[in-house]
Amino acid sequence: MASARLKLRVAPGSRQDAVAGWMGDALKLRVRAAPEKGRANRAVEQLLARELGLPVDAVRVVAGRTGRDKTVEIDGWSVTGLQQHFGA
Incomplete structure (x- = not known):
């Protein structure tokens, strides 16, 4: 199965979980979860899975676990499709 990598800019501790649009080549996400103990990373995976109609395990944070700039790998999508x- 094909997978694609997507750059993200994440704003943890936001009022709501939302896709906020593009900032250059990165997709900006807002998540309510605090950036502690991996909560924001899990919220990012859950938000993208919900938006794309995928199971949560099809979306993985593969880089940037401790920062705002992250890279996720998404199964079943192409970069162009995303x-x-x-x-x-």
Whole structure:
């Protein structure tokens, strides 16, 4: 199965979980979870899985676990498909 990597800019501790649009080549996400003990990373995976209609284990944070800039790997999508889906 194909997978794609997507760069993210994450704002933890936000009022709501939401996809906030593109910032250059990175998709900005807002998550309510605090950036402690991996909570924000799990919230990112859950938000993207919900937005893309995937099981949570199909989305994985593969880089940037402790920072705002992250890279996720998403099974079953292409980079072009993700950009189209999120309106790039």
